[in-house]
Amino acid sequence: MLQQTQVATVIDYYNRWMKKWPTVQKLAAASLEEVNRMWAGLGYYSRGRRLHEGAQKVVRDLGGEMPKRAEQLLKQLPGVGRYTAGAVSSIAQGQVTGVVDGNVTRVLCRVRAIGADSVSAHVTDALWKLADALVDPERPGDFNQALMELGATVCSPKSPRCAQCPVRTHCHAYGKVRLHQDRGSGRLLGKLDSTPDSSVPDVENCTSAGGCNLCLSEDWDSELGVQNFPRKPAKKAPRVERTLVCVLRRQCGRDDGEIQYLLTQRPGKGLLAGMWELPSMLLEADVPEKKHGDLLSTEVQRIVGTVTESLQYVGEVVHIFSHIHQTYVVYSASVCECVEGQREQKICWLDQSALQEAAISTGVKKIMKLYYESTSKLQDTKVRDQNTKRKHIPEAGKGKKAKRAGSAANGGLKQLSVSRFFTTSKPTSS
Known part of the structure:
Protein backbone atom coordinates (compact mmCIF):
# COMPACT_ATOMS: atom_id res chain seq x y z
CA MET A 1 0.00 0.00 0.00
CA PHE A 229 21.78 14.28 -6.02
CA PRO A 230 20.12 12.07 -7.04
CA ARG A 231 19.64 12.93 -10.71
CA LYS A 232 16.49 11.76 -12.43
CA PRO A 233 15.60 11.85 -16.12
CA ALA A 234 13.11 14.43 -17.30
CA LYS A 235 9.58 13.15 -16.81
CA LYS A 236 7.77 12.09 -19.92
CA ALA A 237 4.73 14.27 -20.57
CA PRO A 238 1.51 12.38 -19.76
CA ARG A 239 -0.67 11.24 -22.61
CA VAL A 240 -3.71 13.48 -23.09
CA GLU A 241 -7.05 11.72 -23.51
CA ARG A 242 -10.71 12.71 -23.65
CA THR A 243 -13.41 10.16 -22.83
CA LEU A 244 -17.17 10.36 -23.27
CA VAL A 245 -19.05 9.15 -20.19
CA CYS A 246 -22.78 8.57 -19.65
CA VAL A 247 -24.47 8.52 -16.25
CA LEU A 248 -27.34 6.22 -17.22
CA ARG A 249 -30.26 5.90 -14.79
CA ARG A 250 -33.43 3.84 -14.56
CA GLN A 251 -36.30 3.64 -12.09
CA CYS A 252 -37.66 0.30 -13.26
CA GLY A 253 -41.08 0.62 -11.64
CA ARG A 254 -39.67 0.48 -8.13
CA ASP A 255 -42.21 1.34 -5.45
CA ASP A 256 -39.68 3.31 -3.42
CA GLY A 257 -38.82 5.53 -6.39
CA GLU A 258 -35.09 4.84 -5.93
CA ILE A 259 -33.02 5.56 -9.03
CA GLN A 260 -30.42 3.02 -10.15
CA TYR A 261 -27.28 3.72 -12.16
CA LEU A 262 -25.56 1.49 -14.71
CA LEU A 263 -21.99 0.27 -14.19
CA THR A 264 -19.90 -1.84 -16.55
CA GLN A 265 -16.85 -3.89 -15.60
CA ARG A 266 -13.48 -3.18 -17.16
CA PRO A 267 -11.34 -5.96 -18.68
CA GLY A 268 -9.26 -8.16 -16.39
CA LYS A 269 -5.98 -6.66 -17.63
CA GLY A 270 -4.70 -3.16 -18.21
CA LEU A 271 -5.59 0.16 -16.60
CA LEU A 272 -8.07 -0.20 -13.70
CA ALA A 273 -8.38 -3.92 -14.44
CA GLY A 274 -11.60 -5.47 -13.13
CA MET A 275 -12.90 -2.18 -11.72
CA TRP A 276 -16.45 -0.92 -12.33
CA GLU A 277 -17.06 2.23 -14.34
CA LEU A 278 -19.82 4.20 -16.04
CA PRO A 279 -20.52 3.53 -19.75
CA SER A 280 -17.77 5.30 -21.65
CA MET A 281 -15.77 5.48 -24.85
CA LEU A 282 -12.43 7.03 -25.74
CA LEU A 283 -12.74 10.03 -28.06
CA GLU A 284 -10.66 10.31 -31.18
CA ALA A 285 -8.86 13.64 -31.50
CA ASP A 286 -10.77 14.80 -34.59
CA VAL A 287 -14.34 14.04 -33.44
CA PRO A 288 -16.45 17.27 -33.42
CA GLU A 289 -18.52 18.06 -30.34
CA LYS A 290 -21.81 17.88 -32.24
CA LYS A 291 -21.26 14.12 -32.74
CA HIS A 292 -20.70 13.35 -29.06
CA GLY A 293 -24.37 12.65 -28.37
CA ASP A 294 -24.80 10.23 -31.27
CA LEU A 295 -21.62 8.33 -30.43
CA LEU A 296 -22.49 7.98 -26.78
CA SER A 297 -26.09 6.98 -27.49
CA THR A 298 -24.89 4.26 -29.86
CA GLU A 299 -22.44 2.93 -27.27
CA VAL A 300 -25.06 2.88 -24.51
CA GLN A 301 -27.55 1.16 -26.82
CA ARG A 302 -24.91 -1.50 -27.54
CA ILE A 303 -24.56 -2.16 -23.81
CA VAL A 304 -28.20 -2.13 -22.68
CA GLY A 305 -29.96 -2.93 -25.94
CA THR A 306 -32.42 -0.03 -25.85
CA VAL A 307 -32.56 3.61 -26.85
CA THR A 308 -31.74 6.23 -24.23
CA GLU A 309 -33.91 9.25 -23.52
CA SER A 310 -33.09 12.90 -22.88
CA LEU A 311 -29.30 12.84 -23.24
CA GLN A 312 -28.08 15.89 -21.37
CA TYR A 313 -24.63 17.47 -21.12
CA VAL A 314 -23.44 17.61 -17.49
CA GLY A 315 -19.88 18.94 -17.61
CA GLU A 316 -16.24 17.86 -17.61
CA VAL A 317 -14.05 16.18 -14.99
CA VAL A 318 -10.24 16.10 -15.09
CA HIS A 319 -8.42 13.17 -13.51
CA ILE A 320 -4.65 12.69 -13.56
CA PHE A 321 -3.15 9.21 -13.73
CA SER A 322 0.60 8.70 -13.47
CA HIS A 323 0.90 8.63 -17.28
CA ILE A 324 -2.45 9.94 -18.55
CA HIS A 325 -4.09 13.36 -18.34
CA GLN A 326 -7.72 12.28 -18.61
CA THR A 327 -10.71 14.55 -19.24
CA TYR A 328 -14.13 12.96 -18.85
CA VAL A 329 -16.88 14.63 -20.91
CA VAL A 330 -19.97 13.74 -18.91
CA TYR A 331 -23.56 13.32 -20.13
CA SER A 332 -26.61 11.88 -18.40
CA ALA A 333 -29.55 9.94 -19.79
CA SER A 334 -32.35 7.62 -18.71
CA VAL A 335 -34.06 4.49 -19.93
CA CYS A 336 -37.77 3.97 -19.41
CA GLU A 337 -37.63 0.18 -19.62
CA CYS A 338 -36.35 -2.18 -16.95
CA VAL A 339 -33.46 -3.29 -19.16
CA GLU A 340 -30.79 -5.71 -17.99
CA GLY A 341 -28.24 -5.24 -20.77
CA GLN A 342 -26.47 -7.49 -23.23
CA ARG A 343 -24.87 -10.70 -22.00
CA GLU A 344 -21.47 -10.17 -23.63
CA GLN A 345 -20.54 -7.43 -21.16
CA LYS A 346 -20.80 -7.70 -17.40
CA ILE A 347 -22.96 -4.90 -16.00
CA CYS A 348 -24.85 -4.07 -12.84
CA TRP A 349 -27.47 -1.54 -11.73
CA LEU A 350 -26.84 0.09 -8.34
CA ASP A 351 -28.65 2.73 -6.32
CA GLN A 352 -26.76 5.66 -4.84
CA SER A 353 -25.91 4.00 -1.52
CA ALA A 354 -24.67 0.78 -3.15
CA LEU A 355 -22.70 2.78 -5.70
CA GLN A 356 -20.72 4.43 -2.92
CA GLU A 357 -19.60 1.01 -1.66
CA ALA A 358 -18.78 -0.47 -5.08
CA ALA A 359 -15.30 -1.09 -6.52
CA ILE A 360 -15.13 2.17 -8.45
CA SER A 361 -12.14 4.40 -9.08
CA THR A 362 -11.58 7.95 -7.86
CA GLY A 363 -12.34 9.17 -11.37
CA VAL A 364 -15.83 7.64 -11.27
CA LYS A 365 -16.41 9.16 -7.83
CA LYS A 366 -15.52 12.59 -9.24
CA ILE A 367 -17.95 12.09 -12.13
CA MET A 368 -20.81 11.11 -9.83
CA LYS A 369 -20.07 14.06 -7.56
CA LEU A 370 -20.37 16.39 -10.55
CA TYR A 371 -23.61 14.68 -11.58
CA TYR A 372 -25.18 14.93 -8.11
CA GLU A 373 -24.21 18.60 -7.86
CA SER A 374 -25.66 19.27 -11.33
CA THR A 375 -28.89 17.46 -10.44
CA SER A 376 -29.18 19.37 -7.17
CA LYS A 377 -28.76 22.71 -8.94
CA LEU A 378 -31.41 21.71 -11.48
CA GLN A 379 -33.86 20.86 -8.70
CA ASP A 380 -33.15 24.18 -6.97
CA THR A 381 -33.87 26.00 -10.22
CA LYS A 382 -37.21 24.20 -10.62
CA VAL A 383 -38.21 25.09 -7.06
CA ARG A 384 -37.37 28.76 -7.63
CA ASP A 385 -39.40 28.78 -10.85
CA GLN A 386 -42.39 27.25 -9.06
CA ASN A 387 -42.14 29.81 -6.24
CA THR A 388 -41.98 32.63 -8.80
CA LYS A 389 -45.17 31.38 -10.47
CA ARG A 390 -46.97 31.23 -7.13
CA LYS A 391 -46.16 34.89 -6.46
CA HIS A 392 -48.15 35.90 -9.56
CA ILE A 393 -51.31 33.99 -8.56
CA PRO A 394 -53.98 36.44 -7.08
CA GLU A 395 -54.53 35.94 -3.37
CA ALA A 396 -57.91 35.03 -1.96
CA GLY A 397 -60.26 38.07 -1.72
CA LYS A 398 -58.52 39.88 -4.56
CA GLY A 399 -59.22 40.16 -8.27
CA LYS A 400 -62.66 40.17 -9.87
CA LYS A 401 -64.53 39.03 -6.73
CA ALA A 402 -62.97 41.85 -4.73
CA LYS A 403 -63.94 44.36 -7.39
CA ARG A 404 -67.55 43.16 -7.37
CA ALA A 405 -67.62 43.38 -3.58
CA GLY A 406 -66.36 46.96 -3.77
CA SER A 407 -69.03 47.91 -6.26
CA ALA A 408 -71.74 46.51 -4.05
CA ALA A 409 -70.42 48.55 -1.11
CA ASN A 410 -70.84 51.77 -3.21
CA GLY A 411 -74.44 51.04 -4.04
CA GLY A 412 -73.59 49.62 -7.37
CA LEU A 413 -72.22 52.96 -8.62
CA LYS A 414 -69.08 53.00 -10.70
CA GLN A 415 -66.19 55.12 -9.45
CA LEU A 416 -65.79 58.30 -11.56
CA SER A 417 -62.53 59.24 -13.19
CA VAL A 418 -60.84 62.47 -12.05
CA SER A 419 -61.82 64.37 -15.23
CA ARG A 420 -65.48 63.32 -15.04
CA PHE A 421 -65.60 64.17 -11.36
CA PHE A 422 -65.00 67.86 -12.11
CA THR A 423 -67.35 68.01 -15.15
CA THR A 424 -70.25 66.21 -13.60
CA SER A 425 -72.76 68.44 -11.82
CA LYS A 426 -73.22 67.97 -8.12
CA PRO A 427 -76.48 66.36 -7.06
CA THR A 428 -79.11 68.80 -5.67
CA SER A 429 -80.20 68.50 -2.09
CA SER A 430 -83.80 67.51 -1.47
Missing part, protein backbone atom coordinates in the same frame (compact mmCIF):
# COMPACT_ATOMS: atom_id res chain seq x y z
CA LEU A 2 2.86 2.37 0.73
CA GLN A 3 4.29 2.05 -2.77
CA GLN A 4 3.77 5.44 -4.44
CA THR A 5 1.28 6.42 -1.69
CA GLN A 6 1.75 8.57 1.41
CA VAL A 7 1.48 7.08 4.90
CA ALA A 8 -1.37 9.41 5.93
CA THR A 9 -3.49 8.11 3.05
CA VAL A 10 -2.66 4.47 3.70
CA ILE A 11 -3.42 4.26 7.45
CA ASP A 12 -7.22 4.04 7.16
CA TYR A 13 -7.05 1.59 4.26
CA TYR A 14 -4.55 -0.61 6.13
CA ASN A 15 -6.64 -0.74 9.30
CA ARG A 16 -9.81 -1.67 7.41
CA TRP A 17 -7.91 -4.24 5.34
CA MET A 18 -6.37 -5.98 8.36
CA LYS A 19 -9.68 -5.99 10.20
CA LYS A 20 -11.38 -7.75 7.29
CA TRP A 21 -8.51 -10.09 6.31
CA PRO A 22 -6.17 -10.59 9.29
CA THR A 23 -4.54 -13.72 7.82
CA VAL A 24 -3.25 -14.80 4.44
CA GLN A 25 -5.88 -17.58 4.42
CA LYS A 26 -8.77 -15.12 4.80
CA LEU A 27 -7.39 -12.88 2.07
CA ALA A 28 -6.96 -15.85 -0.27
CA ALA A 29 -10.60 -16.82 0.29
CA ALA A 30 -11.85 -13.36 -0.70
CA SER A 31 -13.02 -12.57 -4.21
CA LEU A 32 -11.23 -10.12 -6.48
CA GLU A 33 -14.41 -8.04 -6.44
CA GLU A 34 -14.12 -7.67 -2.65
CA VAL A 35 -10.44 -6.78 -2.91
CA ASN A 36 -11.09 -4.13 -5.56
CA ARG A 37 -13.91 -2.69 -3.47
CA MET A 38 -11.64 -2.42 -0.42
CA TRP A 39 -8.82 -0.88 -2.51
CA ALA A 40 -11.10 1.62 -4.30
CA GLY A 41 -9.71 5.15 -4.10
CA LEU A 42 -6.16 4.12 -3.18
CA GLY A 43 -4.93 4.06 -6.78
CA TYR A 44 -2.48 1.76 -8.56
CA TYR A 45 -5.05 -1.03 -8.39
CA SER A 46 -2.70 -3.71 -9.69
CA ARG A 47 -1.09 -3.71 -6.23
CA GLY A 48 -4.26 -5.03 -4.61
CA ARG A 49 -4.79 -7.59 -7.35
CA ARG A 50 -1.24 -8.93 -7.04
CA LEU A 51 -1.48 -9.03 -3.25
CA HIS A 52 -4.59 -11.15 -3.64
CA GLU A 53 -2.88 -13.41 -6.19
CA GLY A 54 0.11 -13.79 -3.88
CA ALA A 55 -2.09 -14.82 -0.96
CA GLN A 56 -3.86 -17.40 -3.11
CA LYS A 57 -0.55 -18.89 -4.23
CA VAL A 58 0.76 -19.10 -0.67
CA VAL A 59 -2.35 -21.00 0.43
CA ARG A 60 -2.74 -23.13 -2.70
CA ASP A 61 0.87 -24.00 -3.56
CA LEU A 62 2.99 -23.30 -0.47
CA GLY A 63 0.92 -24.83 2.30
CA GLY A 64 0.04 -21.47 3.81
CA GLU A 65 3.70 -20.70 4.63
CA MET A 66 5.33 -17.51 3.38
CA PRO A 67 8.77 -17.91 1.74
CA LYS A 68 11.49 -16.68 4.10
CA ARG A 69 14.42 -15.81 1.83
CA ALA A 70 14.53 -12.78 -0.43
CA GLU A 71 15.35 -14.85 -3.52
CA GLN A 72 12.38 -17.16 -2.78
CA LEU A 73 9.96 -14.28 -2.31
CA LEU A 74 11.16 -12.70 -5.54
CA LYS A 75 10.77 -15.92 -7.50
CA GLN A 76 7.62 -17.46 -6.07
CA LEU A 77 5.19 -14.61 -5.36
CA PRO A 78 3.55 -12.43 -8.03
CA GLY A 79 3.90 -8.70 -7.46
CA VAL A 80 6.92 -9.06 -5.13
CA GLY A 81 9.86 -7.04 -6.43
CA ARG A 82 13.43 -6.71 -5.27
CA TYR A 83 12.68 -4.07 -2.64
CA THR A 84 9.70 -5.90 -1.08
CA ALA A 85 11.67 -9.16 -0.99
CA GLY A 86 14.63 -7.49 0.75
CA ALA A 87 12.48 -5.59 3.24
CA VAL A 88 10.35 -8.59 4.26
CA SER A 89 13.25 -11.04 4.52
CA SER A 90 15.52 -8.68 6.50
CA ILE A 91 12.89 -7.20 8.83
CA ALA A 92 10.72 -10.29 9.40
CA GLN A 93 13.31 -13.08 9.03
CA GLY A 94 16.61 -11.38 9.86
CA GLN A 95 18.25 -12.16 6.52
CA VAL A 96 21.38 -10.09 5.89
CA THR A 97 20.35 -8.32 2.71
CA GLY A 98 20.00 -4.69 1.73
CA VAL A 99 17.01 -2.69 0.52
CA VAL A 100 16.79 0.09 -2.02
CA ASP A 101 13.68 2.27 -2.21
CA GLY A 102 13.31 5.95 -3.10
CA ASN A 103 14.55 7.11 0.29
CA VAL A 104 17.57 4.81 0.28
CA THR A 105 18.41 5.83 -3.29
CA ARG A 106 18.51 9.47 -2.21
CA VAL A 107 20.72 8.78 0.83
CA LEU A 108 23.22 6.61 -1.05
CA CYS A 109 23.42 8.91 -4.08
CA ARG A 110 24.25 11.83 -1.78
CA VAL A 111 26.64 9.92 0.47
CA ARG A 112 28.59 8.60 -2.54
CA ALA A 113 27.96 11.64 -4.82
CA ILE A 114 26.42 9.45 -7.52
CA GLY A 115 25.18 11.94 -10.10
CA ALA A 116 24.23 9.73 -13.01
CA ASP A 117 20.62 8.90 -13.85
CA SER A 118 19.41 7.22 -10.64
CA VAL A 119 16.89 4.98 -12.42
CA SER A 120 19.31 3.68 -15.04
CA ALA A 121 20.27 0.02 -14.89
CA HIS A 122 23.94 0.52 -14.03
CA VAL A 123 23.16 2.99 -11.20
CA THR A 124 20.47 0.68 -9.82
CA ASP A 125 22.91 -2.22 -9.76
CA ALA A 126 25.55 -0.06 -8.04
CA LEU A 127 23.06 1.04 -5.37
CA TRP A 128 22.01 -2.54 -4.59
CA LYS A 129 25.63 -3.65 -4.27
CA LEU A 130 26.28 -0.71 -1.95
CA ALA A 131 23.19 -1.46 0.15
CA ASP A 132 24.18 -5.11 0.51
CA ALA A 133 27.70 -4.10 1.53
CA LEU A 134 26.52 -1.59 4.14
CA VAL A 135 23.82 -3.64 5.91
CA ASP A 136 24.63 -4.55 9.53
CA PRO A 137 24.98 -8.36 9.77
CA GLU A 138 23.83 -8.34 13.41
CA ARG A 139 20.66 -6.24 12.96
CA PRO A 140 19.84 -6.14 9.23
CA GLY A 141 16.17 -5.29 9.71
CA ASP A 142 16.85 -2.41 12.08
CA PHE A 143 19.60 -1.07 9.82
CA ASN A 144 17.40 -1.13 6.71
CA GLN A 145 14.53 0.57 8.53
CA ALA A 146 16.91 3.21 9.90
CA LEU A 147 18.34 3.89 6.42
CA MET A 148 14.85 4.32 4.96
CA GLU A 149 13.81 6.54 7.88
CA LEU A 150 16.94 8.67 7.44
CA GLY A 151 15.90 9.39 3.86
CA ALA A 152 12.30 10.08 4.82
CA THR A 153 12.94 12.45 7.73
CA VAL A 154 16.43 13.99 7.40
CA CYS A 155 17.82 13.48 3.91
CA SER A 156 14.56 14.65 2.33
CA PRO A 157 14.13 15.57 -1.35
CA LYS A 158 13.65 19.35 -1.05
CA SER A 159 14.52 20.37 2.52
CA PRO A 160 17.45 18.23 3.67
CA ARG A 161 18.53 18.82 7.26
CA CYS A 162 22.24 18.27 6.81
CA ALA A 163 23.15 19.87 10.14
CA GLN A 164 21.18 17.13 11.97
CA CYS A 165 22.35 14.27 9.74
CA PRO A 166 24.30 11.58 11.68
CA VAL A 167 26.30 10.56 8.57
CA ARG A 168 27.16 14.02 7.22
CA THR A 169 30.88 13.52 7.92
CA HIS A 170 30.80 10.56 5.49
CA CYS A 171 28.65 12.34 2.89
CA HIS A 172 30.45 13.37 -0.30
CA ALA A 173 27.56 15.59 -1.39
CA TYR A 174 27.70 17.50 1.89
CA GLY A 175 31.49 17.67 1.56
CA LYS A 176 31.14 19.23 -1.90
CA VAL A 177 28.79 21.86 -0.46
CA ARG A 178 31.35 22.75 2.21
CA LEU A 179 34.12 22.77 -0.39
CA HIS A 180 32.28 25.25 -2.61
CA GLN A 181 31.38 27.37 0.40
CA ASP A 182 35.05 27.50 1.44
CA ARG A 183 36.08 28.46 -2.09
CA GLY A 184 33.47 31.21 -2.15
CA SER A 185 34.62 32.54 1.21
CA GLY A 186 38.23 32.47 0.04
CA ARG A 187 37.42 34.57 -3.00
CA LEU A 188 35.61 37.13 -0.87
CA LEU A 189 38.59 37.37 1.49
CA GLY A 190 41.11 37.50 -1.34
CA LYS A 191 42.51 34.07 -0.53
CA LEU A 192 42.58 32.89 -4.10
CA ASP A 193 45.37 30.44 -3.34
CA SER A 194 43.36 28.54 -0.74
CA THR A 195 43.82 24.80 -1.02
CA PRO A 196 40.63 22.73 -1.30
CA ASP A 197 39.93 19.94 1.14
CA SER A 198 41.60 16.90 -0.40
CA SER A 199 39.40 14.52 1.59
CA VAL A 200 36.45 15.28 -0.72
CA PRO A 201 37.14 14.26 -4.33
CA ASP A 202 35.90 16.73 -6.92
CA VAL A 203 34.13 15.52 -10.03
CA GLU A 204 36.63 17.38 -12.20
CA ASN A 205 39.48 15.49 -10.53
CA CYS A 206 37.90 12.04 -10.75
CA THR A 207 40.58 9.54 -11.70
CA SER A 208 38.20 7.95 -14.18
CA ALA A 209 36.99 11.24 -15.66
CA GLY A 210 35.42 10.64 -19.02
CA GLY A 211 34.88 6.97 -18.29
CA CYS A 212 32.92 7.05 -15.00
CA ASN A 213 29.24 6.28 -15.50
CA LEU A 214 28.23 7.29 -11.96
CA CYS A 215 29.51 10.87 -11.69
CA LEU A 216 27.61 14.05 -12.46
CA SER A 217 27.26 14.55 -16.19
CA GLU A 218 26.66 18.29 -15.79
CA ASP A 219 28.25 21.14 -13.86
CA TRP A 220 27.59 21.40 -10.13
CA ASP A 221 24.74 23.78 -9.23
CA SER A 222 25.84 25.53 -6.03
CA GLU A 223 22.30 26.78 -5.34
CA LEU A 224 20.98 23.22 -5.16
CA GLY A 225 23.72 21.95 -2.86
CA VAL A 226 23.14 18.32 -1.88
CA GLN A 227 19.95 18.39 -3.93
CA ASN A 228 22.16 17.94 -7.01
